[in-house]
Structure formats: structure tokens, C-alpha cells
Amino acid sequence: MIKEKEQLTLSDSMHFGKKNLYINGELIPASDQNYFSLICPGTEEETAEIAWATKKDTEKALLAAEEGFKMWSQTPVxxxxxxxxKLSSKLFEYEDLLRTSIMHEMGKVxxxxxxxxxxxxxxxxxxxEEIKDRQDIPITxxxxxxxxxxxxxxxxxxxxxLAYNFPLLNLGFKLGPAIAAGCSIILKPSEFSPLSAYILGEILHEIDFPKGVINIICGDVVNVGIPLCESKIPRLITMIGSTETAQKLIQQSSKTSIKRYSMECGGNAPFIVFDDADVDKAATIGAALKIGNTGQICVAANRYYVHEAVLQQFLDKMKSHFVAATLGFGRDGNPSMGPLANVASVIKVKGIVDKALNQGGQLLFGGKAPDRKGYFFEPTLILLPDANLPILQEEVFGPVAMVVPFKTKEQVLEWANDSDAGLASYVFSQNNDILAFFAEHLEFGEVQLNGIKYDIYLPHGGVxxxxxxxxxxxxxxxxxxxxxxVTLEKS
Structure with a gap:
């Protein structure tokens, strides 16, 4: 059960104890009693022990969800x-605990x-509210x-x-429509950030949420991932993560039955700034997309294309934002940027920086992990000489901005669309014809013009x-x- 809120010490170094699987309405350890150590990326210290599911636990969750669906789907709206x-109300009671757990599992400010x-x-x-509007639809x-x-x-x-970068956001995007629609769900959080999801299981247990409707397990690919996919029980496989992971899930799950898929995969967002743009605004947003969540955002700008006439102005503004960024962990000092989520991310981001410099890039700021405890990496600004460099085909998923100058809208459109990814894109210009041109021709699921806006009521997906x-x-x-x-012949 959850500790009493007054007993929690919300310090920068805290341990949440052992956290168990939530299956069929019960909090249970893994069948082999195995726990893994969850490391806080801000302190490099253990912050929780997470029950690590076995194949037997996965099968139990599948059967529980199957029975839960039979009941929940017949429960009146x-x-x-x-x-x-009732669940939402209880979440607000534990807001401080949930946010603190995210800070410690993910390193977020x-x-x-x-x-x-x-x-x-x-x-x-x-x-x-949405489910209330889903009435029968007549056909003439x-x-x-x-x-x-x-x-x-x-x-x-x-x-x-679920991906690790937004533990409760990603979970909420799946949980909300599933249980409102009458589905049961098995939530498999990332092994890098499962803590808040496991605490959700404790909250569900506390309010005696109907059994089997929501199940929460974490484990490895062999014992959890593949059994979940290959089972005939699931009818929808949904995911937030990399394109490579999505391909594997589709391959694994299609072996036994035809399933529906809903998957938000990797991005490689272009960020285009024209010579007539509000450069201050563009640079502020461009920097925020790298400082916020330490750049670990699927819709974060990846490739910054800036008109040569305003290139230096944009670089100076971006650098000023990066210089002003404060790295840190915890509530004290109100840092603007936390660590990366794990040590593998630090290695990956440093590798991307090295590749960019080896391919002719000019380092303007940052470029390294600071000498301190935690998985931190400096906000980094790199000027690239060529839009055709291989490094521009890699999703950074970190605080690195790579900038390329351009001359014409036709040129930059070709560069922007030159990617297998097609999630988000950004364009800044005061010319309505230019904005309309890119709204029409950018090959991305989202085109953001002169600003940025995301919310639960706005569709979010890629091509x-x-x-x-x-x-x-x-x-x-x-x-x-x-x-x-349903068709009825008239008598």
C-alpha cells in the first residue's frame, strides 16, 4: 500500500521501497520474487525496487485482462x-507523490x-466526455x-x-480512451521509468478498482514483451516508442492473430526559420524544445534549418538560452534542465555530437557531459555545413541542436522531407504564402506554424x-x- 503522505520525505535522495505488480486488482510480487534496482538519473542512487515480471506473471495478466474485459465491457457507461x-479524484490526492516519483525515476525538473x-x-x-457522444450512427x-x-x-x-520520457503522460494517453471505451488494458511501462505506473497500481488497489480492467507489469522482452504480443487475447497493440520497436511488435503480434495497431514512433522534426520570421520567438521555442525534458521529446526539433540572412542572429539567441540554462536535480534551486534518463542516453548523445563534429560540424556551445554526479549533458549547439550529412537522419532525443543554413523555400522543403520519420514539423515566417506552402507540402503528421501547441483535444500522430x-x-x-x-429488413 501507499505510505501515508505525511510520512514521505520529499528530499532529493529518497527511496520508494519495493513496488509490486498490479494484476487482477491485487498487488503481488513477481512469481520468482525477483526485483530490479531502479536508479535515479539525478543522483545515480537506487530509488526503488521494482517487481520484475516473469512469463507466468504475463500470462496471469493476460487472463485477468480477458476476464476484466468481459465484465467491464458490459458495465453501463x-x-x-x-x-x-473516483480514480481521477484519488490521483489528485496523490499528486505530490506521483510527481515526486517521476522526478526520481526520470530525472525531470x-x-x-x-x-x-x-x-x-x-x-x-x-x-x-467523449464516450458520451459515441452513439449509434444511422445509415439511410x-x-x-x-x-x-x-x-x-x-x-x-x-x-x-510505454516510452520512458513522459511516464504518466504516455500512460494517460492510452489509459483514458481504453477504459472509457469499455476495454481492459495491460500497461507495460519502460524499465527506465516504471515507478509512477507501479504507484498508480497502488492507487487502483486502494480504491478497489474493478479487477482485471487495468493491469500493470514490467519485465524483459522474452518474458513480457513477446508473450504479450504473441497472445491471441489482445485485440489492440498500442505503443509509444521507437520505429524499430514498433516494427518488432507488429512482427511478433501478427504471428498468432490479426490485431489492430496504434503506434506513435520516432520523429526527426525539422525546424524552419525564414528571414522574415520573429527570430527571438523562434529561438526561444527552439531552445525550449531542447532544454525541456532534456530534449527527450518525440516532437522536439531535431534539424534546425535557418535562412542564411538571419543565421547569426538565430545562433546568438539560441546560444544565449543555452548559456542561461541551469542544470540540476530536485526542487531546490529550480533548475531548468535535468539529466538524461539513463547512462545509455548519455553515451548515445555524446556519440551523436562526435559524429556531427567528425562530419564537419562546428561546436558553438556545450558538447559534453559535465563532471558531476548524475546523467547530465550540456545543451549543445552545432552549426553544420551541409544538409545531406548522415547525422541529420538520426533522431537525437537529447539536448543537441544542429543548425543548417538555407537559401530558398524549395531547397529547405526538400531537406525537411528527406527523412523516413514524419511526426512533427515547425515553420516560422510572417509570409502567409510561405506558411500555406509548407502546410500543404510538409510530409509530417503535425505542422506547427509560428508557435507550438499540444493538448489532449488535439490529434497527435505521424506519417x-x-x-x-x-x-x-x-x-x-x-x-x-x-x-x-446492424441491418434490419422492414416487414
Whole structure:
């Protein structure tokens, strides 16, 4: 059970104790009693012991979800919404605990944890309203001999694989539409940030949420990932993560049955700044996308294309934001940028910097991990001489901005679209014709013009290798519902 809130010491160095799997409404250790040590990226100290699921535990979760769906799908919408409201209310009671757990599992600055918490509560509220509007849809019979309507019903058991970068945001984007629609769900958080999800399991246990509807397990690919995918029980596999992971999940899950997929995969966002743009605003947003969450954002700008006429102005502004960034962990001092989530990320980001410099890049700021405890990396600014360098095809997922000058809109459009990824893109210009041109021709699921906006009611998804389906908005609900045509011949 959850410790009493007054007993929690919200220090920079704290241990959350042993956290158990949540299966069929119960908090249980792994069947082999195995726990793994979760390391806080800000302190490099153990912050929790996480139950590490076995294949037997995975099978138990699948059977629990199957039984949970039979019950939950037949539960009246009004009753489902009462349970969702009860869960949401309890989440607010434990907001401080949940945000603190995110800070310690992910290394987020305290202010950054608010987005995660708001996202899960917003998702539960949004989809509670959205399901009310999912009524039967009539279809007019052209000959007048029959009546027809479309019934929208929950698809079945959902399996959700979650990325580490936004532990509760990613979870909320899947949990909200699933349980509102009447599906049961198995949540598989990343091994790098499972703590807040396991605490959610404790909260669900505390309020006696209906058994089997929500199940939370974490473990390795062999004992958890593959069994979840290869089982015939799930009807929807949904994920937030890399393109490579999505390909593996689709391959594994299609071996036994046809399933539906909803996957938000990697991005390689272009950030285009024209000579007539508000350069101060563009640089402020461009820097925030690298400082915020330490650049570990799927929609973060990756390739900065800046018109040669304003290149130096943009670089100077970006550098000033990076110079002003304060690295740190915890609430004290209110740092603006935390560590990367794990040591592997530090190695990867340093490798990207080295490749960029070896390919002719000029280091303007940062470029290294500071000499301190924690998985920190400096915000880094690199000027590249060529838009065709191989490094520009790699998703950074860290605080590194690589800038390339351009001359014409046709030139930069070709560069921007030269990627297998197609998630987010950004354009800054005061010319409406230019904005309309890029809105039409950029090959990305999202085109943000002169600003940035994300919210639960706005669809979020990619094209090309950046995914299938969408998260957020009413469109996401479609993935969790089947459409059944019912036809009656008139007598």
C-alpha cells in the first residue's frame, strides 16, 4: 500500500521501497520474487525496487485482462465513468507523490513533472466526455427497404507499451480512451521509468478498482514483451516508442492473430526559420524544445534549418538560452534542465555530437557531459555545413541542436522531407504564402506554424515511419472501438 503522505520525505535522495505488480486488482510480487534496482538519473542512487515480471506473471495478466474485459465491457457507461471519476479524484490526492516519483525515476525538473500529471488527469476527463457522444450512427437505406445503424463497441483487451520520457503522460494517453471505451488494458511501462505506473497500481488497489480492467507489469522482452504480443487475447497493440520497436511488435503480434495497431514512433522534426520570421520567438521555442525534458521529446526539433540572412542572429539567441540554462536535480534551486534518463542516453548523445563534429560540424556551445554526479549533458549547439550529412537522419532525443543554413523555400522543403520519420514539423515566417506552402507540402503528421501547441483535444500522430493512428483527441477513441453494422429488413 501507499505510505501515508505525511510520512514521505520529499528530499532529493529518497527511496520508494519495493513496488509490486498490479494484476487482477491485487498487488503481488513477481512469481520468482525477483526485483530490479531502479536508479535515479539525478543522483545515480537506487530509488526503488521494482517487481520484475516473469512469463507466468504475463500470462496471469493476460487472463485477468480477458476476464476484466468481459465484465467491464458490459458495465453501463455511467458506472464506468463513476469509477474513472473516483480514480481521477484519488490521483489528485496523490499528486505530490506521483510527481515526486517521476522526478526520481526520470530525472525531470519539478516544473516538468506537472505536464505528466496534468496529462493523465486531462485524458481521463476528456475521454469520459467523449464516450458520451459515441452513439449509434444511422445509415439511410437508398431503397427504403431496410434500416441500418452502426454500433460502436469496445474492441477488447488492449496492451500498451510505454516510452520512458513522459511516464504518466504516455500512460494517460492510452489509459483514458481504453477504459472509457469499455476495454481492459495491460500497461507495460519502460524499465527506465516504471515507478509512477507501479504507484498508480497502488492507487487502483486502494480504491478497489474493478479487477482485471487495468493491469500493470514490467519485465524483459522474452518474458513480457513477446508473450504479450504473441497472445491471441489482445485485440489492440498500442505503443509509444521507437520505429524499430514498433516494427518488432507488429512482427511478433501478427504471428498468432490479426490485431489492430496504434503506434506513435520516432520523429526527426525539422525546424524552419525564414528571414522574415520573429527570430527571438523562434529561438526561444527552439531552445525550449531542447532544454525541456532534456530534449527527450518525440516532437522536439531535431534539424534546425535557418535562412542564411538571419543565421547569426538565430545562433546568438539560441546560444544565449543555452548559456542561461541551469542544470540540476530536485526542487531546490529550480533548475531548468535535468539529466538524461539513463547512462545509455548519455553515451548515445555524446556519440551523436562526435559524429556531427567528425562530419564537419562546428561546436558553438556545450558538447559534453559535465563532471558531476548524475546523467547530465550540456545543451549543445552545432552549426553544420551541409544538409545531406548522415547525422541529420538520426533522431537525437537529447539536448543537441544542429543548425543548417538555407537559401530558398524549395531547397529547405526538400531537406525537411528527406527523412523516413514524419511526426512533427515547425515553420516560422510572417509570409502567409510561405506558411500555406509548407502546410500543404510538409510530409509530417503535425505542422506547427509560428508557435507550438499540444493538448489532449488535439490529434497527435505521424506519417511514414512515425506511426499508425493517433493519440489524443476524439480520433484516438476510434482505435479502441469497433464499428458493427446492424441491418434490419422492414416487414
Amino acid at each position: 455511467e458506472e464506468r465513468l463513476e469509477w474513472i471519476a 519539478w516544473e516538468g513533472t506537472a505536464e505528466d500529471f496534468k496529462s493523465i488527469t486531462d485524458s481521463l476527463a476528456f475521454y469520459s 437505406d437508398k431503397e427504403g427497404t431496410h434500416t441500418h445503424h452502426i454500433k460502436q463497441q469496445p474492441i477488447g483487451v488492449v496492451v500498451a507499451f 511514414k515511419n512515425s506511426g499508425i493512428g493517433v493519440d489524443c483527441s476524439s480520433y484516438a477513441m476510434d482505435d479502441y472501438l469497433t464499428k458493427k453494422r
